[in-house]
Amino acid sequence: ELLLSESEREQLKALTLRRKTAQAIALRARIVLACAEGIDNRAVSAKLRVTQQTVSKWRARFVASRLDGLLDAPRPGAPRTIE
Template identity: 50%
Template sequence: MAGKPSLPLVLTEAEQRTLQGWASRRRTAQGLAQRARIVLMRADDRTNKSVAAELGISRDTVGRWRNRFVRHRCAGLSDEPRLGAPRTISDAQVEEVVVRTLEEVPEGATHWSKRELAKR
């Protein structure tokens, strides 16, 4: 059974570097890293079936992310906003908390507590 013809997937050098960085960086969100691996593997002319088998995911998932990349390029691999209440904190505030917890230790303690972070 033949599938639908797919749009060509050709990566620029910049896209290749970006995707390889996302796929190999330890601090990249795992969902984004997996999507980058999917696109890189599909760009090497591998089939959805072989990519899915190697990554332990479904062929539909491989096809979905490949097609989103072809339509929207790297921006298509990021998570879309989800339904629910609007966010009450900004991305900058989230980044500040993450950086503080990873790079600083509070005085007289071994790790941050929620209350100590909130005070700061």
């Protein structure tokens, strides 16, 4: 069960509507909003045209870390350099 506070719902909606939001983060926000409506992972994945694994990943990360969980995790290794 995924429950959102009113402020979280407003922030997620804002992420989906802002033009400057990265598309990946906007998609994650749409996934969480759809899950909060009580829709199961299979229906969310069909509605947003992503895999069920993607839906379950972002649902779990949101439940664990709330809004911070939607951001990209740091990648291992040294940062890439341009030569």
